[in-house]
Amino acid sequence: MNSNYYIFYESFLKKILIIFSMLMIFMISLDAQTKSSEPKSPKKKTTKTKKTKKKDKNAFIEIIQDSTSSMIDSTKIEKPKKSKKSEQIVKGVAEQSKPRTNISDPEDDSMSGMLEWRISLRDDNGNIELPARFRNWWYIRLDGVNNSSPTTLNIEGDGFPGKSVVIPVYSYDRVNWHRLSPEDIINTSSKDGYFNYTIQKVFDSSATVWLARYYPYSFSRMEKFVKSLEKNPYAKVEIIGNSALGRPIYMITITDFKVDDKNKKRIWIHARTHPSETGSSFVVEGLIKHLVSDCNAHCKDADLSKLIFHIVPMVNPDGIALGNSRVTPDNSLDLERTWIKASNNYDLIEDTPPETKALHSAITRLSKKGPEFIIALNIHSKNAYPNWRNFLYTNFKESKPEYGEQGDSLFKKQLDFAKILTSFYCGDTINVRDSEESGKLMEKKHFPEMWWWLNFKDSVMAVTLETVSGLNGCFEEWITYRDQMLLGEALAKACNMYYKYYVTKDYFKYQRRQDNINDLMKFYIGN
Numbered sequence: 001m002n003s004n005y006y007i008f009y010e011s012f013l014k015k016i017l018i019i020f021s022m023l024m025i026f027m028i029s030l031d032a033q034t035k036s037s038e039p040k041s042p043k044k045k046t047t048k049t050k051k052t053k054k055k056d057k058n059a060f061i062e063i064i065q066d067s068t069s070s071m072i073d074s075t076k077i078e079k080p081k082k083s084k085k086s087e088q089i090v091k092g093v094a095e096q097s098k099p100r101t102n103i104s105d106p107e108d109d110s111m112s113g114m115l116e117w118r119i120s121l122r123d124d125n126g127n128i129e130l131p132a133r134f135r136n137w138w139y140i141r142l143d144g145v146n147n148s149s150p151t152t153l154n155i156e157g158d159g160f161p162g163k164s165v166v167i168p169v170y171s172y173d174r175v176n177w178h179r180l181s182p183e184d185i186i187n188t189s190s191k192d193g194y195f196n197y198t199i200q201k202v203f204d205s206s207a208t209v210w211l212a213r214y215y216p217y218s219f220s221r222m223e224k225f226v227k228s229l230e231k232n233p234y235a236k237v238e239i240i241g242n243s244a245l246g247r248p249i250y251m252i253t254i255t256d257f258k259v260d261d262k263n264k265k266r267i268w269i270h271a272r273t274h275p276s277e278t279g280s281s282f283v284v285e286g287l288i289k290h291l292v293s294d295c296n297a298h299c300k301d302a303d304l305s306k307l308i309f310h311i312v313p314m315v316n317p318d319g320i321a322l323g324n325s326r327v328t329p330d331n332s333l334d335l336e337r338t339w340i341k342a343s344n345n346y347d348l349i350e351d352t353p354p355e356t357k358a359l360h361s362a363i364t365r366l367s368k369k370g371p372e373f374i375i376a377l378n379i380h381s382k383n384a385y386p387n388w389r390n391f392l393y394t395n396f397k398e399s400k401p402e403y404g405e406q407g408d409s410l411f412k413k414q415l416d417f418a419k420i421l422t423s424f425y426c427g428d429t430i431n432v433r434d435s436e437e438s439g440k441l442m443e444k445k446h447f448p449e450m451w452w453w454l455n456f457k458d459s460v461m462a463v464t465l466e467t468v469s470g471l472n473g474c475f476e477e478w479i480t481y482r483d484q485m486l487l488g489e490a491l492a493k494a495c496n497m498y499y500k501y502y503v504t505k506d507y508f509k510y511q512r513r514q515d516n517i518n519d520l521m522k523f524y525i526g527n
Helices: 003-037 219-227 279-291 294-299 317-321 354-369 404-424 448-459 481-504 517-523
Strands: 060-063 075-078 100-102 115-121 139-143 151-158 169-171 177-179 185-191 194-201 208-212 235-242 248-254 265-271 307-312 373-382 391-394 431-434 461-468
Touching (some): 219 248, 219 317, 235 354, 248 279, 265 279, 265 481, 279 294, 279 307, 307 354, 354 373, 404 448, 404 461, 404 481, 404 517, 448 461
Parallel strands (some): 115 151, 265 307, 265 373, 373 461
Antiparallel strands (some): 060 139, 169 177, 391 461
16 A cells, blocks of 8 residues: 555544544533433431431421411521431421421431421511510420430520520420420520520420420410400400501400499509510419409409409510510510600600500590509519519609609509518519619600609509519429419409508508508619
């Protein structure tokens, strides 16, 4: 063969090789793209030879709304990184349109450790301008928990620091509630005004467990209780207004309706201005149950032939039903601070929220109708340290010149009431403290007590009663909802005794002479 042939052959082979190479590159690229578009198969786990616990495919967590008084918007559930313990962890952010968040993990068909969840508390309504201390409520339901190994919940962003203050509760039926033990709370820390803590417990049930920051008291429970009073001869139920979102605001009037009202005295009581303060609802339920009981009808601990009780059990039904901690859902209002007087002392400004308007309208209607009020109680529940007892908030103190003799008289009545209430409540002292913003004149405040003071001075013993929810109860034990219901019963008796002290003066000759200001000041502990 001549040289031209070899040159042609060599050139031909080079072209073939180039085309082949380009074709191979194209095939490899096409294969890679095809694989990347296909769903990945789960990697098989290599495990040591040991038994594995099968995961309950029905396991899920629910942030319960409305009927159980926890707000979906205020709590976030997240899935942290997988730990070395092969923990099964929840995933998902609860949304208002989806009250249940399923946490089953289809990619994992076994588990060899604990169930672990992270619960992150949010500001009411997502309003980041609210103070950290307003974050103090959560309530969840867990299904499919493991009753042979610990369940772990990491709570983040609680607004009140301290393991000595916050020991949550749990239930298997939402009827019988139990405190966790302090040993169940681990890894506590505080950061930027928030309290983080971990709950770790082996639950008895493998079915459903409910957990809450404190004993829940829902809007639906209140309605059910109110309905049970409809046929009671001593109770009358009415709706005095509606909330911003249209929920009814109930008022229960309790008296002996067979006796003319002319010679009676009125007592006003309202509670649950702040949604998370469930303790105040247990106080009110205990109070009402005692007032309408056969026992009271016979022994007259609270004489309904002489007294008329007007009780509003829930001032902020929207916040309660949607699970807020402190404020209303529609515009983040703290209803406690919406008693803003108009140009005269009697009326409130035009922009007053409907919940406060309902209370104000009922009070003014009853005041004009007569008979007169002698007591006005504003019931709350406080996050408090172990050395705190149930207490009254007052803005008065003897010999404050800005309030004069009427201020001194009201302060002494509040101290008297603390002493009377203490005598009925399991030997536990009821203290008197300066109210928040204690240096500010009552005329400059926007609390309900301000309105009572401006219009009735010392003729109405208006005061806030704060029950507490921690290690402050009878005999140095953690307070339960039963303790708070007993406080309600004691409150009924104390109102009756106060009536005898200051209206009929049945006990004046024997007891009042001992109650000088120096004796009573032992109940006052200031700030």
